[in-house]
Amino acid sequence: MIINHPLLGPRDASEFTYLGDASLIDRPDGGDIDAFHAYLHLRDNPAGEHRELWYHEYGDRSWLVVTRNTLTHEITQVELARDVARAKGRSR
């Protein structure tokens, strides 16, 4: 696979490590056990479009949110996770 890094351009997937669902950005800060349980363990497993976290470990160490179709591997959007987190209202 090739991931089009927003800062560095197209990079081979072997430079990245994969984490999983981008909903991991939505940490329920200050939440109770149930909220953290849901955050950590309850995920969708879509056949189709999936927003997921990739880490450019053998590169610039950016965390990226990659929108990928799990059936075709088509990548339609790549964003810096930091920008996504800020847009979701995460700050400090």
Added chain:
Amino acid sequence: MTQPFRLGTGGLIDRDRPLIFRFNGRTFQGHPGDTLASALLANDQRLVGRSFKYHRPRGIFSAGSEEPNALVTLRRGAHANPNTRATMAELFDGLEATSQNHRGPLEWDLLSVNNILSPFLSAGFYYKTFMWPRAFWEKLYEPAIRAAAGLGRLSGEPDPDSYDHGFLHCDLLIVGAGPAGLSAALTAAGTGAKVILADEDFTPGGRLAAETHEIDGQLGSQWAAATWAALAENPNIRLLPRTTVFGTYDHGIMGALERNTDHLAEAHGKPRQTLWRLYAKRTLLCTGATERSIAFADNDRPGIMLAGAVRAYANRYATAPGRRVTVLTNNDDGLRTAVDLKAHGIEIAVILDTREGKAIAATHGRKALSAITLTDGTKIETDCLAVSGGWNPNVHLSCHHRNLPVWNETLAAFAPGPSLPPGMYCAGSVTGAFSTARALAEGASKATEILIDLGYAPANTTPPKASDEPSDITPLWHMPSRKRAWVDLQNDVTTKDVKLSHQEGYRSVEHLKRYTTLGMATDQGRTSNVLGLAILAEAAGKTIPETGTTVFRPPYTPVPIGAFAGHARGEQFRPTRLPPSHDWAAVNGASFTTAGQWLRAEWYARPGENGWRDSVDREVTTVRKKVGFCDVSTLGKIDIQGRDATEFINRVYANPFAKLAVGKVRYGLMLREDGFAYDDGTTARFAETHYVMTTTTANAGLVFRNLEFYRQCLWPNLDVHLASVTDAWAQFSVAGPNARDLLSRLVDLDLSNDAFPFMACAETTCCGVPARLFRISFSGELAYEIAVPARYGASLAETLVTAGKDLGIAPYGTEALSVLRIEKGHPVGNELNGQTTAAQLGLARMVSQEKDAIGTTLSQREEMIRDDDFRLVGFRPVDRGTLLNAGAHFLNTGAPADMAHDLGWMTSVAWSPTFGCSIGLGFLKNGTNRIGDTVRAYDPVRAKDTPVEVVSPHFYDPEGARQRG
């Protein structure tokens, strides 16, 4: 040495140069341009192997990579390559090949008894036959079947060949250098587009090399050679002959295998093969088509070949496949065989066009074909039967992304489906354009389309002129027969097996494949799949498109595991990291152990020491009584800076960090968000906004990744920056009662206990070099860790030895380090393994409830904080002379040894020279409340059952007076 079947003229061989080769120990002669297959045929060696299951005599069936029969072992000893297709093996001087799958000589295979037993060996026979008695399966049936199964044998020795990996980028990748591919490359030449043209053959032209078609008034093979030579001059075109593009991967990446030196007697230091990863903006498949057979009675004898292959041997290799040839065809293309052979002066016995109702009832000949009998009873003497059941487009690469091939009634074959992977196009006979003229035209037009799409302006878009040969077909799949009629030659699957599979309920084509093994193994059913599913469709009363195909997966042809491994084997399997003092340690008696990628000194042997225990005991005692030093540079080191560095660190450690003073170090415990402990280390504060964190050696990368995740994804506006400085600093632990004396001589710092107490840190200089000093202890002794820039590491080791000579200094390795930490009761990876909780580790009080750090919330789940859960405690054998073993499980005295009574397990043990006995750490149910009890360390693996006393995990100086002194 006579080559009795070599034709007098023609062919793409160099008759002036003889090549000597050996097959099954016999010496033969061939020429450059030959394959092993063509050279064997020229020498009348028609029997080349035995079939997989029935051990039937088999000969050469095809002239390409689809070959199901002629699999040989090439070369000898460790260089032997089993299952090499003789049709793909380029002849070289001194080539040695042996046939496979027979017991005794090839001509008199003992296992051909299987042929007589064939009624008992039908599809799925081993599911039915070897049921009883049950005990016989492991002892008798399985070993016997295993001994008989398989084709070639591996040498069993390490592969002495080398394999390379390579990466290439291009605008346009053209797969296949037949008429369509060459035409496409000509169109692209001169546009400036970067083109790669790959072909699995060593001679360009695809079928042009095997046929007598003319292009622009030239013989097709000559046109192909001239075009290839012209393309080779073009700096924007890279030609990859002997290269099979074997797989379609994501985003325009194609996998290819180049055979660099397989065709040479000696590799001369070059790699045997190169695994290419091709990054193509566009890919044009010009992969051609493969001929298929027709099933009829005993259609597997040597001498029965594909019609196109018969032409290839005559036209390209100047080899007569027989003296008196019969042609059997259901299509126009097969008829060309008779025309071409006659032109070579080869006698045609009869042409059997199935469209005229001709059919074969039987074939004759023991080790090669001698005659056939037609259904009307006519017996015809013939030594070669050229069979054409039509052509299948080589759709494989178009299907690797699940683009299902589509049945084309006119072609009676599957062609690529409409949902090609992005950027992929097809041209030539792979699309069903079965004539030379159409292939050339499609190659040019598809290339033009692609180039314009990429922004290039092709000028030369008119294809060369060629004939438009007819290719009409009336499909015929099999002829009625009471004898066995082969569908898949490689797996010995007959029409009867296909019908049996359907009868027994394996009706899906995927089930048919698994039940009969149709289409498996090295040829992946290239000549047999469509035939098999056509017969299945007939048995099921369905159409072929309703029946469908099995899934196409890479690789198109076999790729050696060695090629995938490339250089990543042996010492190059992964990088080796060396701590800064490695070379110093090597000349000072160290032996080394691996710790992840690192090589670490495990102990330093001295003259007179008998075995490693002597060295380790001495090193431990040196630390306890005098002073020792150990390279701990492998620990992860992360530089953390920023206005919010304190806040950040306070959120990533479970214990409080908000109030750590400048000039102080604190031990920190890290949890995963699920609440389990996963790493620990110390973090030092050098300034208001500057910290240095250490991690365990094993988790250095993981912790850094996690910190970046927290920083970028969870708290994107915290002002904090991270840098991995693991390799920047050489860090040594200096431990023992004399440590202060020693370091006072080297660093420009007051080291008195008041000025530099336990858990202090400072930036300083050591012998004029910038240094960092930390007063931390892993051993429980008065101890420091000193860090200098990595390039001074070896020099610091030497300096410590020199300066500490009168203090009794000695280096110590990881074994002594481990003994010291077990004596002190510090958990490491054995205990802190990512599956244990802070409470289990005895660190429950460290987890602050005053903050929302990573993992805090879920660490408080009921099951994770139970009082009666496992607790880390220490163990001593009741009989002090007994040695403990890690991995032993704990049981109460008198309890049965079963899982219901299991109380935990021993995680770490060491011989303690300090206490003069074996000691251990382990997790024990309700352990804290059982100190003083005696339990059993039960170890069925080593047949031991040892009474042990439960003690505090802190064997050595539990109050910590020594490390604070």
